[in-house]
Amino acid sequence: xxxxxxxxxxxxxxxxDLLLQEMDTICxxxxxxxxxxxxxxxxxxxxxxxxxxxxxxxxQNYLSxxxxxxxxxxxxxxxxxxxxxxxxxxxxxxxxxxxxLLQAVxxxxxxxxxxxxxxxxxxxxxxxxSETIIRYAHQLASCYSTVAPDNWQQGDIRRPYPTNIxxxxxxxxxxxxxxxQQQQQLSIQNSTINTATVVxxxxxxxxxxxxxxxxxxxxxxxxxxxxxxxxxxxxxxEETNHTNFSSSxxxxxxxx
Amino acid sequence: xxxxxxxxIINDDRQRFLLDLEFVQTLANPQYLNxxxxxxxxxxxxxxNYLKYLLYFKEDNYIKYVRYPQALYFLDLLQREQFRQELxxxxxxxxxxxxxxxxxxxxxxxxxxxxxxxxxxAASSSTTNNNNNNEAETPNTxxxxxxxxxxxxxxxxxxx
Numbered sequence: 001x002x003x004x005x006x007x008x009x010x011x012x013x014x015x016x017d018l019l020l021q022e023m024d025t026i027c028x029x030x031x032x033x034x035x036x037x038x039x040x041x042x043x044x045x046x047x048x049x050x051x052x053x054x055x056x057x058x059x060q061n062y063l064s065x066x067x068x069x070x071x072x073x074x075x076x077x078x079x080x081x082x083x084x085x086x087x088x089x090x091x092x093x094x095x096x097x098x099x100x101l102l103q104a105v106x107x108x109x110x111x112x113x114x115x116x117x118x119x120x121x122x123x124x125x126x127x128x129x130s131e132t133i134i135r136y137a138h139q140l141a142s143c144y145s146t147v148a149p150d151n152w153q154q155g156d157i158r159r160p161y162p163t164n165i166x167x168x169x170x171x172x173x174x175x176x177x178x179x180x181q182q183q184q185q186l187s188i189q190n191s192t193i194n195t196a197t198v199v200x201x202x203x204x205x206x207x208x209x210x211x212x213x214x215x216x217x218x219x220x221x222x223x224x225x226x227x228x229x230x231x232x233x234x235x236x237x238e239e240t241n242h243t244n245f246s247s248s249x250x251x252x253x254x255x256x
Numbered sequence: 257x258x259x260x261x262x263x264x265i266i267n268d269d270r271q272r273f274l275l276d277l278e279f280v281q282t283l284a285n286p287q288y289l290n291x292x293x294x295x296x297x298x299x300x301x302x303x304x305n306y307l308k309y310l311l312y313f314k315e316d317n318y319i320k321y322v323r324y325p326q327a328l329y330f331l332d333l334l335q336r337e338q339f340r341q342e343l344x345x346x347x348x349x350x351x352x353x354x355x356x357x358x359x360x361x362x363x364x365x366x367x368x369x370x371x372x373x374x375x376x377x378a379a380s381s382s383t384t385n386n387n388n389n390n391e392a393e394t395p396n397t398x399x400x401x402x403x404x405x406x407x408x409x410x411x412x413x414x415x416x
Contacts, residue, residue, distance in 0.1 A: 126316070136320055145284075145324045148364035160360045161284035161324055170278045171271070178261060 005062050012070055019063050026056045277321055280310050283334065284327035286352040293343035298334075307334050326356065 004010065004018055030052045037049075140146055145160050152158065157165075167173055265271040282288050297303050312318055314328055322328060333339045342348050 132320075139323060140325065143323050145326070146360070146363060147367055148360045150364065150368070152361070152364070159285075160326060160356055161286075162282050163285070164287075167278075167282055167285070167288070171265070171275050172278055172282070175261060175265070 001059060001062065005066070012066060012073060016063070016066050016070070019059055019066065023056060023059045023063070026052050026059065030056070276310060277313075280313050280331060281322060281324045281327045283330045284324040286330075286349040286356065289330065289334075289343050290346055290349035293340065298340040298343070304340075307331065311335075 001019075001022065005015060007015075010018075030049060033049055033052070144152075144158060148160075149156075149158065157163065162170075168177075265275060292298060310331060313322055313331070319325075319328070
């Protein structure tokens with residue numbers, strides 16, 4: 001029995017099982033011997049009761065030792081379970097960190113790529129002073145040509161392009177208005193020539209005076225409004241010294 | 257008399273430049289393009305040559321006067337015969353106008369989003385992280401200006 005108990009290859013449960021089996025058989029043997037000895041006085045068997053009881057006591061001691069060992073092993077198992085839980089927690093944390101790392105790698109790689117593209121663009125680009133660019137950006141933003149105004153709704157007449165009103169106020173509009181008026185005058189003149197026969201001499205003066213009268217009547221609002229192109233031009237010329245395009249020697253690109 | 261007026265304008269360089277500038281900017285109006293197409297202006301080879309001549313507005317010296325940069329995009333498109341033919345359809349011009357307005361509003365929405373992000377970043381930072389946030393704001397504003405400017409001009413420019 002000592003070899004079994006000291007055998008390290010056998011598990012504690014197996015040892016306990018064997019011990020209990022042996023104790024069970026010894027008990028049965030004791031009881032059967034006592035029963036047999038009471039019924040008939042036979043010769044002593046090899047295993048007399050005393051040795052059996054000694055064996056039983058020995059196995060009982062082994063059992064109590066094994067139970068101590070079991071308690072120690074239970075404590076160890078509890079510790080192991082705690083450690084296993086900690087490992088699981090760390091594992092989860094590591095997986096989270098790994099996903100963060102992968103995301104960071106993706107973001108960084110795209111950022112680096114875009115930064116490289118930007119740098120190559122910068123190297124290839126023409127340089128302008130920042131003042132010029134800011135001024136041009138302000139110019140574009142002030143007439144809402146690229147970005148809508150914040151309070152724009154459906155039905156607002158503002159547009160990202162010059163509208164009919166703007167076009168009529170401009171140089172082209174004024175030219176076409178004048179041409180229309182002249183055509184009207186010519187048609188009136190033709191109609192007056194056809195009907196009147198006496199007042200031939202007076203007709204030219206009348207038409208010329210009426211021509212001027214009509215134009216002066218219509219002109220005043222046109223004089224007040226300037227074309228959107230000349231607006232730009234005058235505002236730019238206020239800031240610069242030169243207005244002459246034919247001679248570009250005084251052109252300086254620094255000022256807008 | 258009208259010829260005299262036109263002659264005076266053509267002889268004066270300033271007036272002629274103003275005329276060119278006005279006309280090139282009106283090309284941003286798709287209804288006007290439809291108007292020109294329906295009156296067969298695009299069939300006139302002299303007119304087509306004039307459109308080609310107007311491409312000088314894309315140079316640095318002249319582009320700074322253009323207030324409606326979409327006009328230059330349309331000027332490029334107008335060099336193509338197929339586009340000029342398509343412009344006769346009023347539905348096509350209305351489609352272009354709708355897309356223009358939608359893009360116009362989309363840029364405004366994007367601008368507001370980027371501005372809100374920038375202010376959100378600034379508001380949520382603590383005093384110790386001020387430096388980091390300053391660096392985070394400038395890329396945001398640069399991105400916003402880049403996003404807005406790339407849709408208008410085609411010149412490469414650099415902020416010094």
